[in-house]
Amino acid sequence: MxxxxxxxxxxxxxxxxxxxxxxxxxxxxxxxxxxxxxxxxxxxxxxxxxxxxxxxxxxxxxxxxxxxxxxxxxxxxxxxxxxxxxxxxxxxxxxxxxxxxxxxxxxTVPNALHDSVPFGKGAEDNEVYKDWQNDFPDIGEKPLPHWELAKKYNIIDFERGAFITGSGFPLFQGKGARLNRALINFFLDEAIDNGYLEIRPPFLVNEDSARATGQLPDKEGQMYFIQEDNFYLIPTGEVPITNIYRDVILKESDFPIRMVGMTPCFRREAGSYGSDVKGLNRVHQFDKVEIVHIEHPDKSYETLQKMLDHVEKLLIKLELPYRILRLCGGDLGFTSALTFDFEVYATAQKKWLEVSSVSNFEDFQANRLMLRYKDETGKTNLAHTLNGSALALARIVAAVLENNQCESGIKVPKVLRKYTGFDMID
RNA sequence: GGUGAGGUGGGUGAGUGGCUGAAACCAGCAGUUUGCUAAACUGCCGUACGGGUAACUGUACCGCGGGUUCGAAUCCCGCCCUCACCGCCA
Known part of the structure; x- marks a missing residue:
């Protein structure tokens, strides 16, 4: 607000x-x-x-x-x-x-925008902030999309997931499950090495928390709701992690606050259809490693840049082709002042997949959170909040599978091998 | 799920109808004293929304929401949460 x-x-x-x-x-x-x-x-x-x-x-x-x-x-x-x-x-x-x-x-009033946000109506008007176009991997004559690779190597069972719950609830198994876990550990370790405090928060939140980070009333239909207890399943780790600081008055010396947490994310995704929802492209449940910062207003844009660097480094280490977009006014989230999206190229599908969204909310979220700090004159001011995915699992898995396929199987990116314990999915 | 106890300022904790926005202590901040450390002493030390150039000042808030009363932290009702024990259980 x-x-x-x-x-x-x-x-x-x-x-x-x-x-x-x-x-x-x-x-x-x-x-x-x-x-x-x-x-x-x-x-x-x-x-x-x-x-x-x-x-x-x-x-x-x-x-x-x-x-x-x-x-x-x-x-x-x-x-x-x-x-x-x-x-x-x-x-x-x-x-x-x-x-x-x-x-x-x-x-009903969305956040004020940073000066650098470009004009534009929707996704097609986003500015390509950083492009990496020459590095798409050579994956052979007849590359398979990840959902077919998943079947071929028996690592994700979409049908059985749909049977157990419903479509959009993938079931990972064997090397698929281990790849997923390896990615989580890799992302968490990278963040911890970078100075983040690891958080393992609740995966269900109450109404106050959902309101404070802006999911309510704006995105009510996006969340699963447990009626009996009035809890929402979190659509992102941002919600419980940011709410750690709801109703808090910080000292200036408490800055910067940097947290990281892995949570499953639950999204109803009502109204989505078509090739967008194929395979892992858009699912109702996925894992995500989220980074959350609470900052002094003077420092928040500097911090945003550091977050971009962090996310970018992850993609470089995974050797995935990516690009960074600066979202235009028409595509920007309600609560954000400035957002950069990271997209990874899924070479078999020939599709850019959004795997991270890094935003500065300035004082918009803090206002609802009642998250403030006392400055040296003793005055209380709103703090700034920022967050970003680092990174969102399901789509990263899709990209890793598609981009590393070869005749004999799927090569595991080098940085992940110590986490997976194997080099090939075959 | 059952029973019992309890929720007061950053913390501990007093306060059972008016003098209590709230004692006292601790922590914190500023200062005095001091060769250093320690100790002692003095003052300050909640949040929000208003009015005023300012000094200053109004209102609300003692888990949340209602009620009784001229007047509520204090009495009554509902809810939430915490703790303990029992039950159930990974």
Missing amino acids: IPVNKLRTQTEMVRKSLEKRGWNQDRIAVIDEINALDDQRKNFQLQLDSSLNETRQLSAKIGELMKKGSVEEADQLKERIPQLKESIKELEEAFRNCKTELGDKLL
């Missing part, structure tokens, strides 16, 4: 952001509505506070009189209470309604 003060003091910047996101003037008008509502809210509060104050003072006087035994005088003062209460009730209601309406409107 965008902080009201930011919206009020930097109105033009916010307006421009919404334009970049492709909002028309009619929609952008919420900004003015929010301004008006906020004025109203202050006005109600002023009236409410003064009425409450009057009541308190009256009560104090009544107390004194009672103590002195002047019961009649006290009763006289009491006579004024009903009218006061009546007006307090009305004001409270008006105040509450006003705040609710303001809150609802605020929830």
